[in-house]
C-alpha cells in the first residue's frame with residue numbers, strides 16, 4: 266500500500282462531514298483503497314423518501330467503479346458516534362462484489378478506536394457469481 270492506513274482513516278473522517286443526514290442525523294464516512302492505488306470516499310446521502318437513502322460504503326464503491334477501479338483492497342468505515350461502525354447487509358453484499366475474502370475492513374468510531382477484520386469475517390457464506398455456475 267502506498268497510502269498509509271492513517272491517511273485512509275483521515276480521509277474517512279474528513280469526508281464524513283459531508284454526510285447528508287437531515288433525517289437520521291447519523292453520519293457515516295467511508296474511504297476505500299483500490300487496486301489502482303487511488304482512494305475513493307463516500308458518505309450516506311439520505312432522502313425524504315427514506316428508502317432511497319444511499320449508504321456511505323456503497324457511495325464510495327460506486328464512485329470507484331464509475332472511475333474505472335475494479336477491486337477494493339481496504340475500506341475504512343467510520344461514523345459520528347462512539348459505537349463502532351457496522352456496514353448493513355446491503356453494503357456487505359455490494360462489498361463482496363469488489364472485495365476478496367482476505368481484503369481488509371476497518372470499522373471505526375468517532376473516538377479513534379477501530380477494529381480490523383478480513384472481509385470473510387464480516388460476511389461469511391457470501392453469495393457470489395460462483396454460486397450460479
Ligand SMILES: O=c1ccn([C@H]2C[C@H](O)[C@@H](CO)O2)c(=O)[nH]1
Pocket residue numbers: 286289291293308309310311318319320321322351352353354356
Ligand atoms: O451500512 C450502513 C448503514 C447505515 N448507513 C446510514 C444510512 C442512513 O443514512 C443512516 C441510518 O440508517 O446510516 C450507512 O451509511 N451505512
Ligand SMILES: [Zn+2]
Pocket residue numbers: 320321322323352353354355356357
Ligand atoms: Zn449500508
